[in-house]
Amino acid sequence: MNISKREQIINASDKLFYQQGFEHTSFAHIAKVVKISRGNFYYHFKTKDEILDAVISYRLSKTNEMLESWEIKGETPENRIRSFINILVMNRSKIKNYGCPVGTLCSELVKLNHPSLKHANELFTLFRLWLKRQFELLGHKKNADNLAMHLLARSQGIATLSSAFHDEKFIKNEVNDLEIWLSLYVNSTSKSNKAVL
Amino acid sequence: MNISKREQIINASDKLFYQQGFEHTSFAHIAKVVKISRGNFYYHFKTKDEILDAVISYRLSKTNEMLESWEIKGETPENRIRSFINILVMNRSKIKNYGCPVGTLCSELVKLNHPSLKHANELFTLFRLWLKRQFELLGHKKNADNLAMHLLARSQGIATLSSAFHDEKFIKNEVNDLEIWLSLYVNSTSKSNKAVL
DNA sequence: GTCTATAGTATGATAGAC
DNA sequence: GTCTATCATACTATAGAC
Numbered sequence A, B: 001m002n003i004s005k006r007e008q009i010i011n012a013s014d015k016l017f018y019q020q021g022f023e024h025t026s027f028a029h030i031a032k033v034v035k036i037s038r039g040n041f042y043y044h045f046k047t048k049d050e051i052l053d054a055v056i057s058y059r060l061s062k063t064n065e066m067l068e069s070w071e072i073k074g075e076t077p078e079n080r081i082r083s084f085i086n087i088l089v090m091n092r093s094k095i096k097n098y099g100c101p102v103g104t105l106c107s108e109l110v111k112l113n114h115p116s117l118k119h120a121n122e123l124f125t126l127f128r129l130w131l132k133r134q135f136e137l138l139g140h141k142k143n144a145d146n147l148a149m150h151l152l153a154r155s156q157g158i159a160t161l162s163s164a165f166h167d168e169k170f171i172k173n174e175v176n177d178l179e180i181w182l183s184l185y186v187n188s189t190s191k192s193n194k195a196v197l
Numbered sequence C: 001g002t003c004t005a006t007a008g009t010a011t012g013a014t015a016g017a018c
Numbered sequence D: 001g002t003c004t005a006t007c008a009t010a011c012t013a014t015a016g017a018c
Helices: A005-020 A027-034 A038-044 A048-073 A077-090 A092-098 A101-112 A117-137 A144-164 A169-185 B005-020 B027-034 B038-044 B048-073 B077-090 B092-098 B101-112 B117-137 B144-164 B169-185
Strands: none
Touching: A005 A027, A005 A038, A005 A048, A005 A092, A005 A101, A005 B101, A027 A038, A048 A077, A048 A101, A048 A117, A077 A092, A077 A117, A077 A144, A077 A169, A092 A144, A092 A169, A092 B101, A101 A117, A101 A144, A101 B005, A101 B092, A101 B101, A101 B144, A117 A144, A117 B144, A144 A169, A144 B101, A144 B117, A144 B144, A144 B169, A169 B144, B005 B027, B005 B038, B005 B048, B005 B092, B005 B101, B027 B038, B048 B077, B048 B101, B048 B117, B077 B092, B077 B117, B077 B144, B077 B169, B092 B144, B092 B169, B101 B117, B101 B144, B117 B144, B144 B169
């Protein structure tokens, strides 16, 4: 199983951008990991922004795969949403160390006023639309997008504080709350539960 | 009213670190804003990390002042917590553009593995302990710290998504939910409301 | 496709004149 | 206290040999 140099670069960049941030990661650093010279680098990517876009595209396709697998695996919308909530627990160690890969990338690109922010944002939109559909299937037609955004925001906040305080246990506490929150929205109309956000 | 060059540097850095991020902001950039030469800079601060620490200390003292004013102004713990929630609305324009100054700084320092992360974290801790005290006064003795962390996380998530989607309206929606959430915790024991997180 | 060599720029930081 | 000049380093990026 041979993996192309290009893919190796994307994989390494994906990891490094997550762990060290985009700007802080240099060509030299990526080249060192992939074990190619800095000069050879430019055969594969002309600019650093090109790598960023490739990494975002890579993450988008991985995310799409994940959402599709949840779609197949989860028998009810509730179970599918639980799959989303559970990535916080599954990745708690990484999140504690580096935060959420989507949220921290977008935050950085916002500050850099980077043109690829919109591209990175598609990662959020992917989750947003997927969650929205699940909530619609639960009967929350009008409220679905708000609920999706609410759940995304809760997840982001959990990731931010977990990494700031370097606290894994906090994730479990909050995920527990999230699951209780979700159960209140299962098999209920959006009207009757408006107050329980 | 003369403001010292040192203070001018701290003010400018505070703003620039917030808007552009710490690493992305250079001495040259700060010097340009303050209108001093890059060389003169080193009379006031020996290293860039020294400025960061000064900025964090500055933010800590400003935050302390704010919390004390809420303490005096707010007649009930509920009102004081509402003051906290309302900074999201008050600063919604800045938050939309640059996120939360505390959260985004900590996120960046986490990625940089920067020694001043602990110092920056004191900003979170300041809010955390203050909120914890308010929840204790509301009768939630055992749950107070969890509630404080929960509220902090909710705020962080709101700020992150608002800036990622460049959406101000989302802040108002979520703040509305937060206020409903808070009202459920006013004059109630922690037991009876455990399920309404 | 991979390498070395190197250009050009910006950075953090220092020395010393005024 | 403020300035100019300068250094060493790291970076993105290019040119050209193999």
